[in-house]
Amino acid sequence: MAQVHDASLATPLADRHQALGARIVEFGGWLMPLQYAGIIEEHRAVRSRAGLFDLSHMGELFVEGSEAAAALGYALTTEPASLKVGRAQYSMICFPDGGILDDLIVYRLGEERFMVVANASNASAVSDALAERLAGRHVVLDDRSLATALVAIQGPLAAAILAPMTGVALADLPYYGIAEGNVAGVPALIARTGYTGEDGFEVMVDVAAAGRVWDALLEAGQPVGAVPVGLGARDTLRLEAGMPLYGNELGPDTTPFEAGQGRVVKLAKEGDFVGRAALEKASAEGPRKLLVGLVVRGRGIARHGYDVFAGDRRIGVVTSGTQSPTLGQPIAMAYVTPSEAAPGTIVAVGIRDQRVPAEVVPMPFYRRPAQTTDARA
Amino acid sequence: MVPQDLRYTKEHEWVRIEGDLATVGITDFAAQQLGDVVFVDLPEVGRTVAQFEAVGVIESVKAVSDLFAPVSGDVVETNTELTSKPELLNSDPFGQGWMLRIRLTDRAALDGLLDLAAYEALTSEG
Numbered sequence: 097m098a099q100v101h102d103a104s105l106a107t108p109l110a111d112r113h114q115a116l117g118a119r120i121v122e123f124g125g126w127l128m129p130l131q132y133a134g135i136i137e138e139h140r141a142v143r144s145r146a147g148l149f150d151l152s153h154m155g156e157l158f159v160e161g162s163e164a165a166a167a168l169g170y171a172l173t174t175e176p177a178s179l180k181v182g183r184a185q186y187s188m189i190c191f192p193d194g195g196i197l198d199d200l201i202v203y204r205l206g207e208e209r210f211m212v213v214a215n216a217s218n219a220s221a222v223s224d225a226l227a228e229r230l231a232g233r234h235v236v237l238d239d240r241s242l243a244t245a246l247v248a249i250q251g252p253l254a255a256a257i258l259a260p261m262t263g264v265a266l267a268d269l270p271y272y273g274i275a276e277g278n279v280a281g282v283p284a285l286i287a288r289t290g291y292t293g294e295d296g297f298e299v300m301v302d303v304a305a306a307g308r309v310w311d312a313l314l315e316a317g318q319p320v321g322a323v324p325v326g327l328g329a330r331d332t333l334r335l336e337a338g339m340p341l342y343g344n345e346l347g348p349d350t351t352p353f354e355a356g357q358g359r360v361v362k363l364a365k366e367g368d369f370v371g372r373a374a375l376e377k378a379s380a381e382g383p384r385k386l387l388v389g390l391v392v393r394g395r396g397i398a399r400h401g402y403d404v405f406a407g408d409r410r411i412g413v414v415t416s417g418t419q420s421p422t423l424g425q426p427i428a429m430a431y432v433t434p435s436e437a438a439p440g441t442i443v444a445v446g447i448r449d450q451r452v453p454a455e456v457v458p459m460p461f462y463r464r465p466a467q468t469t470d471a472r473a
Numbered sequence: 474m475v476p477q478d479l480r481y482t483k484e485h486e487w488v489r490i491e492g493d494l495a496t497v498g499i500t501d502f503a504a505q506q507l508g509d510v511v512f513v514d515l516p517e518v519g520r521t522v523a524q525f526e527a528v529g530v531i532e533s534v535k536a537v538s539d540l541f542a543p544v545s546g547d548v549v550e551t552n553t554e555l556t557s558k559p560e561l562l563n564s565d566p567f568g569q570g571w572m573l574r575i576r577l578t579d580r581a582a583l584d585g586l587l588d589l590a591a592y593e594a595l596t597s598e599g
């Protein structure tokens with residue numbers, strides 16, 4: 097059982113989670129629902145219907161001012177100036193040595209206004225780093241993490257559930273798009289982003305309105321089979337979708353290149369940015385390790401921290417692993433030496449006293465069926 | 474909900490004694506705490522086990538936990554159906570989710586097990 101710390105923050109939906117019978121755990125400094133009905137059932141609901149997530153622990157940092165785009169371009173690895181208003185990009189904030197401080201989504205809300213969404217466990221570190229890196233620029237950093245609730249509705253029925261309660265035309269909202277509007281009568285930001293591999297939306301509202309939005313989505317979703325989903329299924333969903341998690345796949349000892357996220361490092365952009373020199377060097381020298389997907393071919397589940405072998409040589413370590421509810425097979429992500437990273441390579445995972453064979457496979461493990469999600473909304 | 478005729482361990486396992494045979498499983502409380510069980514590793518039939526020795530593994534989506542032998546003896550049978558249907562530990566932990574049978578070699582070890590009242594006191598402490 098996870099330790100429950102007195103200092104942990106409660107989300108504005110804590111009473112809902114309790115009433116729904118959730119098992120609560122401490123995560124990133126917050127008391128969060130781990131599961132309600134059960135991880136597998138919740139996972140399958142998101143893949144086949146829809147799931148409702150309380151992600152109020154995430155950090156929301158607003159950056160506004162005439163130099164907002166340029167200042168963020170210095171602070172982050174991507175180029176927010178290239179974003180159109182109403183669009184988002186996956187990004188990273190790195191240390192000067194090229195290690196990853198956090199992975200982020202940057203939303204452009206206006207010509208001079210951005211929202212940066214950070215992981216809960218890193219929100220204050222990201223806020224501090226941005227404050228330092230934006231200093232002296234014509235920008236204002238407003239950390240609204242504690243004032244903002246984030247409710248996500250994810251799954252093939254997400255658009256159909258959300259559409260009737262918002263004035264935003266969801267059919268016109270592309271993947272990685274964001275719009276300002278109302279949800280259940282509450283002013284909201286609606287983004288077509290998520291961490292599940294499904295179509296879906298993340299709705300950001302003032303904490304005081306979180307209950308109203310949650311209740312409306314649950315009431316509209318339940319008749320079509322939507323369920324509340326905890327962090328347990330969020331983890332299995334993102335793992336199947338091949339999405340890295342800070343603390344597992346991402347951290348200060350890893351560069352974005354090693355994590356397979358080199359596309360978010362815009363070395364061609366103009367001007368300096370924090371980590372540029374180190375990342376240019378890392379790009380030229382090549383990775384020391386590479387993140388790969390593994391499917392275990394023997395009996396057992398590869399878990400975080402288990403060693404990976406090629407013959408008798410230890411060549412890496414598992415960063416995340418589970419029994420995939422969708423594939424019915426044990427899947428994992430691992431860092432291995434680059435020479436063993438090609439799909440098809442057979443390695444072994446040390447599972448207790450056994451060396452169990454596993455195959456390097458391309459990620460994602462799961463890709464949702466092609467569909468006309470926009471028409472559905 | 475918790476059967477009366479069984480003995481229990483602090484590790485949330487149950488034991489049914491019939492003659493010199495002990496049938497072993499995990500309690501409903503354990504199954505709920507683990508969540509969805511997705512993998513079970515059981516000892517080889519014929520293996521001699523000592524009381525409270527780790528003899529197998531139960532994995533849920535989130536967690537790995539050891540299966541301990543609640544008594545000393547020889548493993549005479551394991552529930553091979555759990556290999557393909559580990560979810561039986563969640564759906565019927567006291568029935569179809571039984572895990573193994575041990576032929577007792579030391580009946581004195583039974584004194585180290587809990588009765589229902591002691592087990593319920595343990596789980597109600599949280």
